[in-house]
Amino acid sequence: MQRVAIILPSETYRATAFLEAARDLGVRLTVVSERRQLLLDDADFLLVDLGNPIQAAADIVERHATTPFAAIVPVDDQGVLVAAYAAHDLKLAHNHPAAVAITREKAMLRRALRSKVAQPPFVVVERSADPAQAASELTMPLVIKPLSLAASQGVIRIDSPQEAPEAVDRIRRILACAGRNPNEPLLFERFVPGQEVAVEGVLVGGCLKILAVLDKPDPLDGPFFEESLYITPSRHEPEVLTEVAATTQRAIDAIGLTEGPIHAELRIDGSFVRVIEVAARPIGGLCGQALQFGLLGTSLETMLLRAALGMRIPEIRPYHAASGVMMLPTATTGFFRGVHGTHAALKVPGITKLTISIPVGERVEAWPEGNRYLGFLFATAERPEHVERALRSAFEKLTIEIHEVPSESA
Numbered sequence: 001m002q003r004v005a006i007i008l009p010s011e012t013y014r015a016t017a018f019l020e021a022a023r024d025l026g027v028r029l030t031v032v033s034e035r036r037q038l039l040l041d042d043a044d045f046l047l048v049d050l051g052n053p054i055q056a057a058a059d060i061v062e063r064h065a066t067t068p069f070a071a072i073v074p075v076d077d078q079g080v081l082v083a084a085y086a087a088h089d090l091k092l093a094h095n096h097p098a099a100v101a102i103t104r105e106k107a108m109l110r111r112a113l114r115s116k117v118a119q120p121p122f123v124v125v126e127r128s129a130d131p132a133q134a135a136s137e138l139t140m141p142l143v144i145k146p147l148s149l150a151a152s153q154g155v156i157r158i159d160s161p162q163e164a165p166e167a168v169d170r171i172r173r174i175l176a177c178a179g180r181n182p183n184e185p186l187l188f189e190r191f192v193p194g195q196e197v198a199v200e201g202v203l204v205g206g207c208l209k210i211l212a213v214l215d216k217p218d219p220l221d222g223p224f225f226e227e228s229l230y231i232t233p234s235r236h237e238p239e240v241l242t243e244v245a246a247t248t249q250r251a252i253d254a255i256g257l258t259e260g261p262i263h264a265e266l267r268i269d270g271s272f273v274r275v276i277e278v279a280a281r282p283i284g285g286l287c288g289q290a291l292q293f294g295l296l297g298t299s300l301e302t303m304l305l306r307a308a309l310g311m312r313i314p315e316i317r318p319y320h321a322a323s324g325v326m327m328l329p330t331a332t333t334g335f336f337r338g339v340h341g342t343h344a345a346l347k348v349p350g351i352t353k354l355t356i357s358i359p360v361g362e363r364v365e366a367w368p369e370g371n372r373y374l375g376f377l378f379a380t381a382e383r384p385e386h387v388e389r390a391l392r393s394a395f396e397k398l399t400i401e402i403h404e405v406p407s408e409s410a
């Protein structure tokens with residue numbers, strides 16, 4: 001029986017989806033992670049330090065000697081370089097480590113795409129530079145972001161150069177709290193107006209197979225960029241979607257990615273399609289559960305394992321006419337006390353599931369300091385506008401309680 005290694009940080013729920021997919025496909029799975037996941041007793045584990053990709057890859061190669069792997073799949077940004085190094089050594093299908101490294105650092109990504117793919121004009125601003133002066137090199141408004149964070153953490157829009165010093169200080173504090181180098185250069189780039197879409201796909205021999213294009217129908221105009229709705233199929237015109245697909249493939253080629261999962265974000269500004277970001281991993285959090293395929297409702301994880309094993313990918317047709325997910329926003333910083341109204345929300349026609357992913361009592365932070373959603377609300381319907389309506393109406397029934405003080409001292 002073939003065996004696949006998946007690399008992921010300690011998020012049990014995602015490992016579970018891959019275990020199910022492996023069972024369906026009749027393959028074995030090894031979970032490569034930083035912490036043993038208590039709920040996954042029956043899984044084969046390999047504990048590694050994802051912060052040290054070369055050592056982590058060597059650990060996978062060593063395990064391969066006793067339990068050979070047919071493929072290595074990264075589930076999260078933290079695992080992409082480890083997967084590339086290990087698969088390179090083991091001569092399995094893989095992305096070149098240099099290509100993967102580009103997706104992990106926003107200035108490298110912008111430089112790789114420059115003059116090849118439409119993207120916002122940008123400058124990389126060193127610690128020593130004057131932020132207001134740097135901002136005045138570009139046309140307002142701007143987005144300022146750290147190079148090394150994700151999930152919109154530390155991403156801030158400014159509307160005048162005078163706002164730059166305060167935004168920069170705030171981002172440096174966020175970097176320090178995240179354990180990153182607070183003095184790393186920052187990316188200043190032109191704010192791209194318009195609607196954002198996400199492309200979820202898988203690369204096979206350099207060729208992108210698009211699994212879904214998801215609209216983000218809430219305006220993402222800042223100043224902070226926490227996400228909310230993802231809905232598929234996209235309601236954009238077919239010509240626009242053709243351009244989205246072509247632009248994503250061009251970006252992938254410019255970066256040099258060739259194999260495995262792809263999650264790209266693009267903005268549609270009239271007839272212009274511009275790349276915001278390309279990642280060599282699947283969609284984050286629980287959002288992948290909004291995607292199912294074919295006549296049987298095959299999961300995204302199954303599609304990714306099939307692709308990794310060189311199995312034929314069945315014709316890519318969505319299982320539901322339309323589906324979507326709302327990430328529950330962390331609107332204020334404080335202690336999460338729970339969500340009321342879940343019963344009423346689940347009764348809204350079209351709503352299929354509500355998962356609260358943060359334990360009650362935990363401290364949560366609003367964006368731009370924060371990077372975690374409270375939970376995920378799912379819906380399916382005949383048309384994307386119905387999915388959107390269901391998600392919005394269910395969300396209205398929810399009351400999210402975040403208090404300034406922990407419950408013991410309340």
Ligand SMILES: Nc1ncnc2c1ncn2[C@@H]1O[C@H](COP(=O)(O)OP(=O)(O)O)[C@@H](O)[C@H]1O
Nearest residue numbers: 120143149150151152153190191192220225277
């Ligand atoms: N140049 C830009 N113009 C408009 N919106 C942007 C721009 N850059 C980032 N954003 C918004 O911020 C979000 C997060 O930025 P992104 O570069 O994707 O970083 P992250 O790795 O944190 O996801 C994007 O999904 C988008 O909504």
Ligand SMILES: [Mg+2]
Nearest residue numbers: 151152265277
């Ligand atoms: Mg992004």
